Amino acid sequence: MRLTTSLFAAVAAATLSGALALRPHPAAAQATIAIDGSSTVFPITEAVAEEFQRTNRNVRVTVGISGTGGGFKKFCRGETQIQDASRPILQAEMEECRRAGIRYVELPIAFDAVTVVVSPRNRFVECLTVAELRRIWEPAAQGRITNWNQVRPGFPDARLSLYGAGADSGTFDYFTEAVVGRAKASRGDYTASEDDNVLVQGVARDPNALGYIPFAYVAAHARDLKTVAIDGGRGCVQPSAETVLNGTYAPLSRPLFLYVNLQALERPEVRRFVEFYLSPAGRDLIREVRYVPLPEQAYEIGLRRVRERIAGTGYGGRAEVAMPIAEVLQHEPRE
Structure with a gap:
């Protein structure tokens, strides 16, 4: 009887040990980056997300299409970490984010x-x-x-x-x-x-x-x-x-943007994703989906904003039209 009890206890312990071994370690759990917004920017972000996940298999990147305005509603409620935008953030959206305590880094990424x-x-x-x-x-x-x-x-x-x-x-x-x-x-x-x-x-x-x-x-x-x-x-x-x-396709040329939740940048996977987006590999993907990459200087500026956590917008909440690429690079963000 004592032997049977001991054997049962040993089997139970081994089973429990095996179950614990099979259970995923918390550190290996899949992280999620939620992105929404512009259908214009969607092809770029979708391509970047697919390539990023090839080497970051523990990260799941979801990319939605709510339109720039619809996406900002989600972004300013804290439902997404990154916002695709085909125009700068507007004054009403800035106020909405401010009320919710959402600060953001503004990143020009391409021209359309x-x-x-x-x-x-x-x-x-x-x-x-x-x-x-x-x-x-x-x-x-x-x-x-x-x-x-x-x-x-x-x-x-x-x-x-x-x-x-x-x-x-x-x-x-x-x-x-x-x-x-x-x-x-x-x-x-x-x-x-x-x-x-x-x-x-x-x-x-x-x-x-x-x-x-x-x-x-x-x-x-x-x-x-x-x-x-x-x-x-x-x-x-x-x-x-x-x-x-060269600026001759006017007035219908425009810059495209990412807005990144400043607090979310503390998450290593979000920072890695954004840095990958701004890397030469990201630029190759921008060309691949038929958009126009910005000059290299623009991505260097973007990386500095990410690493130094420079928050705000350079456009004051206004829509901008027929803006040449050189001018885009001069818009320093302010909160």
Whole structure:
């Protein structure tokens, strides 16, 4: 009896020991970095996250698409550690973060060209002036500018179908500021979405459609879309890495940003992810998804902000339009 009891105790102890050995050590538990925001920045962040996780298997990076405005709501509630943004943080968002005690590091990461697109079956639109875009998209156009021949004499008498960014999108804020002259000032009778893939599909299947989307989505669907050159006063210019860098694709070139929760930077995995994003490998991924990397100096500035925990924004809560790359580098953050 005593032997049986001793044997049972030994087996139980061995079983318990085995179970403890199989249980993951707390230090090996998977950490999560939550990112949300701009659908424009999403392709870059998704590519960086996938590559980062190859060598950081104990880190899970989730990347959502709520639009820049929707993402800032989550970021300023402390629900995410990193915010993708296709425009600088606005005054109302700064106040929201301040009330919640959320401080952040602002990092310019790339340049984009907001691109006006039509279906490849459209044979008559090659170039539009900014004035013509304003005529199409301004609030007064709602229910009034509904045919192509109202945009320009000589265009066909065909119904104009419009596709564009939703109200929570930074692309919406930027496009309306650049084209109409006031952020969020837009007609409302168009198909709107924060998901740029929805806009791609809508324009691609409608020969009379016109829309605006980030350049990377155009590059990924080159067979399905036709880009429209833009005349900002100096002749018709197509969007490209070259025209973005030399400033001739105006006023629809814009910087893209990451905002990083300052407190979250104390977590080693968050710091490693951000440093990887700003590294030469991150720049390669920016090119791979068809955006325009900033000069090397910009990433050195970004790394200094991360390492020295320099919080705030360099834009004072205002939307900025037609900002050349050199000017982006001069915006020092302030709280």
